[in-house]
Amino acid sequence: AQKITQTQPGMFVQEKEAVTLDCTYDTSDQSYGLFWYKQPSSGEMIFLIYQGSYDEQNATEGRYSLNFQKARKSANLVISASQLGDSAMYFCAMRGSYIPTFGRGTSLIVHP
Amino acid sequence: EAQVTQNPRYLITVTGKKLTVTCSQNMNHEYMSWYRQDPGLGLRQIYYSMNVEVTDKGDVPEGYKVSRKEKRNFPLILESPSPNQTSLYFCASSLGGAGANVLTFGAGSRLTVL
Numbered sequence: 001a002q003k004i005t006q007t008q009p010g011m012f013v014q015e016k017e018a019v020t021l022d023c024t025y026d027t028s029d030q031s032y033g034l035f036w037y038k039q040p041s042s043g044e045m046i047f048l049i050y051q052g053s054y055d056e057q058n059a060t061e062g063r064y065s066l067n068f069q070k071a072r073k074s075a076n077l078v079i080s081a082s083q084l085g086d087s088a089m090y091f092c093a094m095r096g097s098y099i100p101t102f103g104r105g106t107s108l109i110v111h112p
Numbered sequence: 113e114a115q116v117t118q119n120p121r122y123l124i125t126v127t128g129k130k131l132t133v134t135c136s137q138n139m140n141h142e143y144m145s146w147y148r149q150d151p152g153l154g155l156r157q158i159y160y161s162m163n164v165e166v167t168d169k170g171d172v173p174e175g176y177k178v179s180r181k182e183k184r185n186f187p188l189i190l191e192s193p194s195p196n197q198t199s200l201y202f203c204a205s206s207l208g209g210a211g212a213n214v215l216t217f218g219a220g221s222r223l224t225v226l
Contacts, residue, residue: 004154033211045202045217052212091154095211099170100145102155 002027004092006103013082014111020067021077021090021106029053029096034075036066039089039105051075082110114139118203118218125193126226133188133221135203141216143209144186145170146178148199149220155202161186162209193225
């Protein structure tokens with residue numbers, strides 16, 4: 001079985017500051033993928049970033065980076081220079097040999 | 113435009129009245145799946161399909177049926193809806209089922225069962 005844990009139900013950040021959203025995972029798979037999705041208030045699920053378990057470098061996509069620490073089984077999302085439009089729910093997810101598993105999400109609010 | 117289309121987007125129905133939520137993708141994806149999202153629980157998979165005529169249960173399949181007669185379509189059927197199936201439903205697809213495949217989601221269908 002596999003499990004995703006997001007321990008921060010809610011986070012607040014000042015506009016233009018960086019914020020880290022935590023994600024830890026558990027799996028018996030050797031090969032797996034880790035993903036982050038954003039869900040704004042409009043409800044759609046938007047793919048942000050992907051990290052493969054064998055990737056040696058941390059993934060980056062614009063202002064998003066994934067801090068992957070395999071030994072600690074963590075895959076934290078870092079958003080740099082937060083914008084008001086970053087206010088949303090953020091879900092960490094993983095895929096391996098089991099069905100995709102999602103965390104319970106972190107609600108991020110960006111203050112002006 | 114590459115997308116997953118699900119309908120209806122909003123539906124209010126009554127207990128026991130059969131309904132179908134349609135899902136269609138135009139990306140020639142082999143893998144399709146249904147999720148429900150409930151407050152505080154994240155997304156939980158209901159059913160998935162690795163290809164035409166191949167379907168399997170996810171974490172919460174009770175009360176739901178699916179079919180995959182064509183590659184592009186993956187409807188979700190609630191034969192006898194109950195109030196505990198009130199939820200936000202997402203259809204998602206990906207090229208394959210392995211770990212590197214990004215799921216593309218539909219816009220969601222908000223279902224209320226009275």
